[in-house]
Each structure stands twice: as C-alpha cells, then as structure tokens.
Amino acid sequence: MSLLPVEEAQARLLARSAPLPIEHVPLSTARGRYLAEPLVALRDQPWADLSAMDGYAIHHADLPGPWRLVGESRAGGVPPGDSLEPGTAMRIFTGAPLPAEADAILVQEEASAEGDRITLTGEGPGGVGRNVRRRASDFASGAALLDAGVRIGATQIALAAMSGHVTLPVRRAPRVAILSTGDELVPLGAPLRPGQIPASNDIMLAAMLAEEGAEIIELGLIPDRLDAVIHAFHSAAGADIIVSTGGASVGDHDLVAPAIQAAGGTLDFWKIALRPGKPLMAGSLGDALFLGLPGNPVSAFVTATLFLLPLVRHLGGASAPLPPVATLSTDVALRPGGQRAEYLRALVREGRVTVVADRDSAALRPLAHSNAFIVRPIDAPAVEAGGSVKAILLENGCFA
Incomplete structure (x- = not known):
C-alpha cells in the first residue's frame, strides 16, 4: 500500500473539522x-488635526512672518475655540490639536520668541500641512x-x-489532551532504572501548544497495556484534540491503534510518506480529533509541527494554518530525495541554511540547535552547495 503524501494528509486532517465557536x-x-x-x-x-512637532501653529501663507503669539494648545486638550487669524501664531506641542484655519507647524528650532512676537530663524515649514498629522490619516x-x-x-x-x-x-481556545505511552518512560525527576528514560514528549508538546494559547489536558504517562491506553482515551472527554506519542507503529507493544478503536474511535489514515514521522495516525474519538504521533522525540516534533499545530491553528480560526515555506540558499550539497519527504534539522544564519543533523529521529541535541527544517520533497533532485531549497522557519519551538 502506498504511503499518503504529507500535503494530502494535512488536507484530510483539516477537512475533518471547522473552527471553534x-x-x-x-x-x-x-x-x-x-x-x-x-x-x-x-x-x-488621529481624532483631529494634530501637531507632529513642538512649535507654533501658523498660516503657511504668512511666511516669513513675523507673527503675534495668541495662545497655546497642549496634548490632551480640546481644539482651541477660536480660529487662528492671519498674522498670528499659537504655541503648540506634539500631539496637540491645531486651531481652526492653521495649516502648518513652524518648529520651535526655527523660531525665536520675544514676548508675544515670533520671528523666523530657519527655513520654516516647506508647505501646507507640513508637521501636521491630519485627522483620520x-x-x-x-x-x-x-x-x-x-x-x-x-x-x-x-x-x-x-x-x-x-x-x-x-x-474558543482548543482543548488538547496529551498522553505518552511506553513502559520505559519515567516522570521528570524520578530515579531511572536500566532501560528507562525521562519522559520528554509530553512536556515538549505542552510547550509548543502553550505558544498557541491552547488549553492543555495532561493525561500523563500510560504503560504499555491495552486496558490502560483505552482508559486514558476515555478520560479525555471534553477535549477537542487528543494527541498521543508512542505506540504508533505495528509492534506487539504498539497499542495506540487497537486502543483508539476499542474506545469507540476511528482511524482516517495511518502512515505517511514522511521522514522522520512515518507512523503518524489520525482519526477521531467522539467529538474529538485524534492524532497519534511517533514516540521518537524528533519524529514527534516534526509531526507536531506539520499536523498538530496546524490543526490547533485551524480550530482557532487561522486563515493560513499550515507552516509557511521560505526559499533559502543552502551552504551544503544535498543528495537526491527518496520515496518519502524529508524534513532535515537545519540552522539558518544570514539568509543561508545548513543541515545540522543526520536522520537519527531520537537525537534531540541537534533539534535544540536548529531553527528550521529543510524540506526535501519526494524524489527531490540533488542540490549543490549554494543552490536554493525550501525551508520551514522555527521560533520558540513553533513555525512563524
């Protein structure tokens, strides 16, 4: 059976739901x-014609002056009641309303005041409307x-x-329930026995979702027992999205697919033409959409970037929920693509991008030093150093 292309899988996922109320x-x-x-x-x-500078409100036709000073207008005040007569000037400050009939501001650096007499000492405003912020501009x-x-x-x-x-x-902010499956997972800070590792996917996904304003429902770490996984899915009532990590493949201990079906859910698709992240599955359980992400941390991050975050943004009403793709110049040569689209961990500096990691989908250190994915489509041609590639830019663990 041929694998579902990434773009088709994204379209099918988003088509299953509408934005929230x-x-x-x-x-x-x-x-x-x-x-x-x-x-x-x-x-x-602005709410009225306002001065953009400290100085004097004048009639531009009165240049080069002199003028008789007749009052003052400050920011926060109402427009002066009387119209500005020819030959007069009003002291005015930045953000203050102009008196009626004034049409330019003589800045204070180009004026001299002696008593109520204002004289020009510079070039003066170059035209009608100079240094004025017009109402509703x-x-x-x-x-x-x-x-x-x-x-x-x-x-x-x-x-x-x-x-x-x-x-x-x-x-409404999407409610997202997160569960991680695997006997090897241990809560943060707990002592580790041989064969155990600290759980990182759940806290990583929670951090990504926090950037999106999602409401997070923590379902915890679930052991590799069918009854436990089924119970976890039932406990996600009220969620708009249920996302699991781990157990998405086809081994004896990969229980997510049978558990979601035993809980009354359905699968729309399972396995896509993606590296890393092939075992991704999607479906629904009751009113909630379901995403089963791979357990390897990098695979989980890539699939969350391509599917979970777009789904959250779609439910939240985003007009463009999918990651935008930029065109950049690569610092390194890239071999031809294969039968799956590849998303290579990469670093962008000064408009150029370079690969920072190989294909190991469990290596978190290179991911933490990346700020982009180079996108290599199925059967992409080889690219020489200096050639153009497509990339998804990342910031704070999310795409822009």
Missing part, C-alpha cells in the same frame, strides 16, 4: 489567538483594519486599542 476576550488576553471577524475602527485616528471610523483569521500579536492589540476596542472576537 466565537467568544469575546479582553485585549490583555488576546495575544496568540486569531481574529474571528474583521476588525473595524470605532473612531478616527491613520484610519477613519468604520475602516476595515484587519482581516478575520489574522494572528493577534502585540501590534495588533495596540491597533485594536487605538481603534476603540476593549475586547476582540476570537475562536
């Missing part, structure tokens, strides 16, 4: 979520500012606040 959250908690509806301005910004009330599906970060939060919003419409 909409809720409104305060701006202070919106970081990392995705807009569920377009963001529309509720006010003009950033955005006007009713303007569309951001599209639905945009990831919310610090700058998007600032834009929402400035445009008059207190809350934002987002999709």
Whole structure:
C-alpha cells in the first residue's frame, strides 16, 4: 500500500473539522489567538488635526512672518475655540490639536520668541500641512483594519486599542489532551532504572501548544497495556484534540491503534510518506480529533509541527494554518530525495541554511540547535552547495 503524501494528509486532517465557536476576550488576553471577524475602527485616528512637532501653529501663507503669539494648545486638550487669524501664531506641542484655519507647524528650532512676537530663524515649514498629522490619516471610523483569521500579536492589540476596542472576537481556545505511552518512560525527576528514560514528549508538546494559547489536558504517562491506553482515551472527554506519542507503529507493544478503536474511535489514515514521522495516525474519538504521533522525540516534533499545530491553528480560526515555506540558499550539497519527504534539522544564519543533523529521529541535541527544517520533497533532485531549497522557519519551538 502506498504511503499518503504529507500535503494530502494535512488536507484530510483539516477537512475533518471547522473552527471553534466565537467568544469575546479582553485585549490583555488576546495575544496568540486569531481574529474571528474583521476588525473595524470605532473612531478616527488621529481624532483631529494634530501637531507632529513642538512649535507654533501658523498660516503657511504668512511666511516669513513675523507673527503675534495668541495662545497655546497642549496634548490632551480640546481644539482651541477660536480660529487662528492671519498674522498670528499659537504655541503648540506634539500631539496637540491645531486651531481652526492653521495649516502648518513652524518648529520651535526655527523660531525665536520675544514676548508675544515670533520671528523666523530657519527655513520654516516647506508647505501646507507640513508637521501636521491630519485627522483620520491613520484610519477613519468604520475602516476595515484587519482581516478575520489574522494572528493577534502585540501590534495588533495596540491597533485594536487605538481603534476603540476593549475586547476582540476570537475562536474558543482548543482543548488538547496529551498522553505518552511506553513502559520505559519515567516522570521528570524520578530515579531511572536500566532501560528507562525521562519522559520528554509530553512536556515538549505542552510547550509548543502553550505558544498557541491552547488549553492543555495532561493525561500523563500510560504503560504499555491495552486496558490502560483505552482508559486514558476515555478520560479525555471534553477535549477537542487528543494527541498521543508512542505506540504508533505495528509492534506487539504498539497499542495506540487497537486502543483508539476499542474506545469507540476511528482511524482516517495511518502512515505517511514522511521522514522522520512515518507512523503518524489520525482519526477521531467522539467529538474529538485524534492524532497519534511517533514516540521518537524528533519524529514527534516534526509531526507536531506539520499536523498538530496546524490543526490547533485551524480550530482557532487561522486563515493560513499550515507552516509557511521560505526559499533559502543552502551552504551544503544535498543528495537526491527518496520515496518519502524529508524534513532535515537545519540552522539558518544570514539568509543561508545548513543541515545540522543526520536522520537519527531520537537525537534531540541537534533539534535544540536548529531553527528550521529543510524540506526535501519526494524524489527531490540533488542540490549543490549554494543552490536554493525550501525551508520551514522555527521560533520558540513553533513555525512563524
């Protein structure tokens, strides 16, 4: 039986679900979520014609002066009540509203004040509107500012606040249940007997999901017993996604597939044309989507990057949930691709990328020193050093 290509498997997984219901959250908690509806301005910004510099509000036609000083306008104040008459100037500060009829700002470095007389000492403003921030020049009330599906970060939060919003419409945060199977796994800090290793996949996945704002349900370490794995799946009630690591292959102790089916779930696909990560499985259990990741740490990370994070982003309302692919120049020659797509641990520096690890899917040290995956499609041609390759860029354990 031929293996399912990565792109087809991703499409099938995302097609099994729709974004979660909409809720409104305060701006202070919106970081990392995705807009569920377009963001529309509720006010003009700037709210009036404002000065961009400290200086004097004038009529540009009055240049080169002199002017008679008639008042002052400060940031945070209302626009001066009277119109600025020809031949007069108003002291003004950055962010302060202009008086009516003023159309330029004479900066204070180019002016001299003696009593109420202002004289020009420099070139003066070069034209009408110079050093003025016009009302609504950033955005006007009713303007569309951001599209639905945009990831919310610090700058998007600032834009929402400035445009008059207190809350934002987002999709409910996905609830993700995590379990790791394997008799060899030991909780962090517990003493190790021969043949045992510290569990790392569960805490790695939790860290990746925390960057996405997901609600994490820890199901713990599950021994290689069919009844224990079935019980763990039943205990995941209420999750939107159930993700397991380990037990995804076909050995006598690989119990995830029979356990998910015995618990009442179904498998949509199992095994994909991917290196590392071939044993990936996907399906559903009740209302939850299910992902069975391989147990080797690098395989678990690669499949989480390609499938778990996109699924979480899709449920969260992302308009583009799949990892973006960049084109970079490789520092090393790459051999031809094979019958499976390969994702090579790599390091990007100054726009160039180099491989940092071989194919060992259990080697975590090279992964921790990587900030990208070089993507080698099925039957990819060889690439000489200096040639172009596709890459997924990573930051804090997640793709951009």
